[in-house]
Amino acid sequence: MLIIFGGLPGTGKTTLSKQLAKQLKAVYLRIDTVEQAFKKFSGFAEKRVGPEGYMISYAIALDNLKLGLSVVADSVNPIAITRNAWRKVAMDANTPFIEIELVCSNAKAHQRRIETRKADIPGHRLPNWIDVLNRDYEPWLSKSMTLDTSEYSIEESVELIMDFIRSKI
DSSP states (O other): HHHHHEEETTTHHHHHHHHHHHHHHHHEEHHHHHHHHHHHHEEEEEEEEHHHHHHHHHHHHHHHTTOOEEEEEEEEOSSHHHHHHHHHHHHHOOOOEEEEEOOOOOOHOOOOOOHHOOSTTTTTOOOOOOHHHHOOOOOOOSSEEEEETTTSSSHHHHHHHHHHHHHHH
């Protein structure tokens, strides 16, 4: 199974997707990690990574899905093109997928998360609140589940997602 996360920075994607990958014993793919490695080792440290991080991650996900492993994909996943590509990966692997959009409806809580979090990838520049507010993010019409992380603890959120996954398999 491919579990596709998406949502603006600071909504809890990395926290929840890591916990979910642990519980499922699934492969964990984080676009931020792939993009930062690409910058570090390609000589493009000062440039913004375009679609390369996603494209590399699609290929890694497909390889692992074909091995019969579940994959948790952690990314902002902001536009229809990236969402469609993740779905295509699942279809190419002949495996089911679930799309989970995380939101934080409490603007003050969301801003506090953005302003207080620390980068856990060396050299990774986290967005500030203005960056998040100005981020292009298209409505996600095909999502399987939306979870408002301002309403639940991390543990409750993971359990809600696990319950949803169990209901689909």
